[in-house]
Structures are given as C-alpha cells and as structure tokens.
Amino acid sequence: MIKAVEISKKFDRKQVLDQVGFQVRKGTIYGLLGSNGAGKTTIMRILAGILKQDKGSVLVDGKSVFENVKLKQRVIFMPDILYFFPQYTVKQMGQYYADMYDNWDQQRYDQLISQFKLENKKVTTFSKGMQRQVAFCLALAAKPDFLIMDEPLDGLDAVVRQRIKGLLINDVAEREMTVLISSHNLREMENLCDDVGILHKGKMILERNLDDMKTEVQKVQFALRKGQDMSFLEKLNILHQEKRGSIHLLIVKADLQEVETILTAQNPVVLDMLPLSLEEIFIYEMGGAGYAIENILD
C-alpha cells in the first residue's frame, strides 16, 4: 500500500505540494489527474525516493522510501521524459537493471522484448513510442511491487497502448502489483483505474473510487405523455436536467435500481439508461467546480 499523508514541498519559494494526501490500495491502479504544473510529477519523484518532502510522510508498505534500498528494490519509477544511457542497447539496459534489481526476470525481459518486436539496438536511436515500450519491458521484468508511472501512455499509438494496458492489468491481477499512474487525460484513465485523485495547483481537490462513482450517478432519458405530473422528480437527487422537445435528460445521483423503479412507475413512453463517461460524472457531480475540472483536464 502507498500512503501519502499531508505532504508539502517547496521548490525554493514556490509551494509545489500543499498537504497532499492519498492512498493506493494494494493491487489497485490509482490515477493521479491534473494539468501541467499541478504537482503530479513531484509526488511521483517523492514516491520514487528521488526527492524528499518538506513536511508530511510518504509510506510504501509502512516505510519511508527515501534512501531505503530494500524498499526501492520493489519500486520502479517511469518518468514522463524517459532516460536511457546513450550508447546502451536494449540488452545492455537490461543488464544494468539486472544488476540493480534483485527480482529481475531475464526470461520475462527477453519475452517482452520479442513480444514488442524490439531489435537489440541503441535505445536512444528508437522513436519515442518504442523507447516507451523498452521502458515498460524494463519495468515489468524487474517485477516491482510498486510501479509509478508519469504520463506513461503519452505518444503511444492505440494498439501499443492497449497492449501495455493489458500487461499492466495482468500484473496487477496476477502479482497484486500496486500502480500509481499520472495523466492529464481523464478519458484515458477511465477503464484502467480503480481510484482517481485530482490534483490542482499542489492540492488534492478530489479523490474517488471509480466503481462507486459509476454506480452512484446515472444518466437517463425519458419521455412522458403530455400534461403528466412531474412532481415525482422531487424524490430524485438531480445533478443536471435538460429538455429536448418531449425528451427529458437527467443526471441523477442514485443507484440504478432506484432510478429505474421511480421512472417505470410513471409509465414513460421512452426510457433509456445511458452510459456515463467519467468526465461527465465529474462535471455534473461537482457543478461549478466540475467546470473547473474540465478546464484542468484539457
């Protein structure tokens, strides 16, 4: 489990993190969302043991990461801008990791490399997307218990992205790997994360479990006969309501069963339960603040 408690960090005089706290449960994927400069990278660099927070505590499995070699053996940090030693080939990078990480699985590395069809060339000569794949191979072959990735899916084509997501989910499921992933793209996180936290200007403004969220908020459209009594709507916690012709569109905070029961009782002419995107949930649920989120997440 990763647990950050009220961490604050200043770069010179600039407050980069202001009492940020969150938890990543073991074997889950946590999405850290926020625009550029929100402090996501700083959090990750602290978690990776590169930086030291000014205040608060960062615990991985109950222990502090900074200068803790034993713990760092189990943590891999993949930065947004990847670094490979110049002149090092795919194989040599593997050797470097093998020397560093006790859990290194050479067989898995070779297998992943061939799966991604990566040649044994100097890594720095590869395209950005291919370099990202090498980084994933290195990270996964080191078999970390904690994988921290800063904007890992940026610049990848859809096929590779899907494949990587699959590998991640697989490791999470099989080895109970704990993943912290940052992104400025909410849509990308939607079917990957268990939990998300939104960071804005160094503060955590929202933290949610996605499954809960999806079951909590419903989007429904219906049409009633003319003149029918609409007072039943008062029973519902409506986040958003609009009318297009005779069709009513509702975003309701309630579970699916409840909404369906109430609406069916009105004998609607049309009744459709519609899929809700994560983005919509955020926007509708949070009202004014939601629009702020929309701005944050481009």
Place this chain on the structure above:
Amino acid sequence: MPSKTSSIKKQIILHDIRQGGWLSVLYFLALLLILPLQIIIQYSDPQTRKYMEKGNLFLYSPDLQWLLSITVPVLLGILLLRYLHKKQVSDFVHSMPIKRVSLFHHHLIVGMVLLIIPILLNGLILFGLRAFGSIGDYFTALHVFAWLGMLLFLNILMLLATVFTGMITGMFSMHFILTYIFILLPAGLVLLVLANMGVLFVGFPVDYYFELAIHKFSPISYFFVNFTATLNLSWVIMSAYAVAGILLYLAALWLYIHRRMEATSQAIVYPFMRPVFRYGVTFCFMMAGGFYFHVMSSSFAWVIFGYAGGSLIGFIIAEAILQKTWRIYSSYKSYLVFVIFLAVVMVATNLVKGNYDNKIPSADAVKQVYFGEFYNYTGDVEDQSIKPLYFTDKREIELVQKLHERAIETPEINGWYEGDQRTTFIVYEMKNGSKVSRSYTYALDDDPELKKLQYEIEGLNAYKHANNPVFNIASSEVYGVDVQPNNIKQSSTTISDRELIDRLIEAVRKDIELADPQTDLEEVRTYSMDLLTNKEQGYYYVEFDDSYKNTISVLKDAGLYDDLHVYPEDISSIKLENFERNNTMMVEDQEDIKHILDHAIYYSEEEDSYYVTFNLDRGRSLQDELSIEYEDLPESIKKQLEE
C-alpha cells in the same frame, strides 16, 4: 529479504568506465610521450644524450606534467558526476535501489582508479627502463617513487576538489568553472585583498606579504612552482593539502547525502551557498576593478569608479548565473545590501586608515629597523651579495623615522616616472617582538628635505656595505677580476695576481665609502670589474669611474689604466649621425674629438641630438648607444652640419 546482489554494482563501474575510460587511456598515452618515450628518444641519440641531466623526473616537460595533472582529474570528475547535473539522468540514477553513499564511493573510486592506472603504468615502465643499459644512470628508483607520489597526490587532490564542487553545483558548465574558481580561490582572494590594501593604505607593504608565498595557498600554483628538478616540498604545506583533501571528501559526501535533487540544473544547489557565491563574486570583481583602475590611473576617484563598476559587473554576472537569465532587475535589493555592507566597511577602513597611514613607532620601542629597497623576510636571498640592512643605532633609527615621516607626506608614484625615485622598505622590529612594516615609492626631486634624508642614509657606511656586493664577499673568495672599460673602448684584462686582487678590492671598498651618493657616475666613460668567484652566482659586478681615486691609482700602478681610459688620441675619428635629418658627418679634428668625448651621453631622445660612434685604433664604440645633444656640439661642427 536478503539482497541477492552485492553492494558493489558492476554496472555502475562499467558505466563509469564507459564515460571516463577514454580519458584514462589518453592520459596514459600523454604521460608515456612525456616521460618514458622522451627519455628513450633523448637517450638513443648521442647528440641529445650529452645534454641529458641526471636527476628526478620533473626534468622532463614539467609544465606539461603539471598541466595534465590539473586538467585530467577535473575533466574526469566532471564526466563521472555529469549524472548529477541533468534532471533526467539524476532522476533515473536516484530512483535506482542504491544509496547515495554507495553511488558516491562507486564514482570516486572508479575516478581514482582511472587516474591511478595511467600514472602507475608509466611508473612501472620507468622502472622497467632502468633495467636497460645506462638509462638507469639518469634517474633512480627513488626518483620514480617521488614522481609517482607527487603525481598521484596532486591528481587525487584535484579529483576530490572536483567532486566537491560537483556536489555544490547542479550545472554541467558551472562545474568546470566553479572547480577552478574554488581551487584558485584561497590564493586569488589573498592576492586581491593584499593588492587592495596597498591601494587603500599609504605605505602598505604589499610585497612584504607576497613574500608569504601566496602560491602555496592553491595546489595549482604550488605544484606549478614545485614541479622542478629540485623537489623542494614543504611538509607543512603537503600535510595541509592532505587534510584539505580529506575534508573535501567528507564535505562532498555530506553534501551529496543532503543534496536536494530538485535543484539539479541550478547553478548552486544549496540555497545557503547562493549568497556566498553572489557576494563572493561581487566582492572579487569589485577588488579587481578597483585595483585595475589604481594601476591605470593614480586618481582615487577612478579607484572608486573601479570598485563601483567592478562590483556591479560582478553582481550582474553572479546573479545572471544564479537565475540563469539576464533579466535580474528585480534583485537590485541584493545589490543594495552589498553596497550598504561596503559602505560600512569603507567607513571602518577610513577610521583605521589615519592610524595606519601615519603610524611611526617611537624610537625607544624599536629594537632595530630594516631599511632597503625590498624586503625578504625569509632571509633566503638568492643573491647573497646584498645583505639585509638593519639599523640598531638610535641616531640612525631616528634618521629612518624622519625619512619615513617625509615619505608619508610625499605622494606615491604609480607607474612611469622619469627622474630620481626610490622604493623604500622599512620594517621596524619592536622590542616586544612585533613588527611594523611599510613600503613607499616616491620621487626625490619634488622634495628637497626627503632627498636630503635619503642621501644621508645612503651615505652611511652601513648602507653602502649592505648594498654593494664588494663588501659582502671575502676577497679570498675572488680568484680573478676582469676589468674592462664600458661603452667606447673594447678591452678586457683579467687580473689573477692574489696580491693585486686584494689591493684592488680594498681600494674599491674605500672608494665606495668615500663616494657621495648625490653624485652619479660619469655618464659615458665608466669602467667595470667582474669579481670572479666559485660561488653559485659566479661573478659580482662593480662599476666605477675616474672619481674612484684609490681604485684608479691601483690600476695605474699595475699599468692597467691606459687600457681602460679613453684618451682623445685613441680616437681616430668620430661619426655623427642624425637619421631624422638624414645628416651624417665624420669628425677628425683632435680638438673636436676631445670636446665630443667630454660631452657624449647615453642614448638621447632629443630629435636634434646626434648618434656618436667613436672609431678607435682598437675597435669602435657600439652604434646607436651614445649620443650628443645638438647644443653640446662644438661650434665649428654645428656650422658644418647646418650647411
């Protein structure tokens, strides 16, 4: 879970070798060329072998050895610590499961090994060379060990300094600059401070402190001076460097452990050091600026301008480096802080200044006083012929004090001054053991009182004895004397008769004692003698003229005078030339020759003066050295020239 791998990370070592190994190889080759190969080449050619000296290994291109020793370790250190100076690399390395202490030692040890191997290999080759024929005669095994020791010492010290500065900075480019600034700083700072004390305080004896051997304060200058055939190392200095090396190591390690990686790519990583850097640079530039203008002009207003301009430039540079932009207007407050600090220092300086400038210790408290043109406090003078002069007599001490008093009043001469001037170094050694030292450079012509005092001191036998070599060598040490006329005649006589030598030396001593310091030697018709000795110096030079009655008399008795003295009859003709006017004439009239001989002077800058060349039966005078001013020419010749 016990760690499978050992704490020695093969891959880090491998990576370091990939980074810096090439430099190590080049270093090996360079040293190979400078030492073993150079020795072999010199030895194999009988021509050059003749000139080969026996001695230590700093006989062979010591400058190159020094240059390599102060650059290779720095470059290597920069290469090995480059990972600290780029965010991506720094993040990558520091996210790895390895402690900083361990990383530090990996890099430091690899760095040391990469420096040691090329040096050690060359040492082994040198040992090997000794086995071949008589090459071994030229240097001993001890010389090789001394060479190894010196080179390894300096190289490792330089590496440690580079590692230390690497921890301070977060920028690759700054690492290089900062390293050299840091290593030269102790010497440079002392130098600048002393030079500026000389600017601010009247009579501050800058040279006196230069005798402290400022070069010792930086290994760069210290080893430059000491990479010589005669190794003359001070154990105190070497121990100080060794301690400094250990402290640098500890400090670097401590700094690394506490380094904040978010400051990577900052010029100075540790915030508390930024003001030190900012004001340090400002201060140094200020002092350099002030001193520059002091040298360029003697006006104090310009010196103030130099301080203001220098400090502003220094501040802008330091601030631009720290902020990595030239747009630094907003930090003008920091500069104001400096200006205020400076104003306080200046006021304080002024309070002390009057006291310092005018301080002349009371004669009763003075045990003895040194008086001379310069001061050598170590007493380790190369030229043994000039003895330090100390006055102990109260009357003499008071004389020096009177001169000192006048010297304080007299404006200091800076730069070029045509006329009679003196640099005087006075060191009062007090009865309580303390010293008061001052030095002044002044013109004698503007102040008759000062001139009188100066000549009075210079007329003292004690002064003459101390400053004339002929008093400071036993005449028994002189095995021969070469006597020759200067300027016109070319003849030389070597006297080797013991008795004559003794008489001559005695006569010269007497004449010098009798000589009035106010009268100079004759301009052209002077003679000189070289006192030949077996001492290191070789010979001592004494110049004299016809006013040295006793000397001349001894020479006359020995029948040597006629060879020295130029009689008008010796001269067959004189050539007068003025190139400006394209005017040349020959003078053969005896009257005219005598007149010209009496009026000839050394090279004159006057446009209407004539070059004078004397043609003698034996040889002729050197051209372009002697002149005669137009008005000194005989009337008859003036007439002829005008035609």
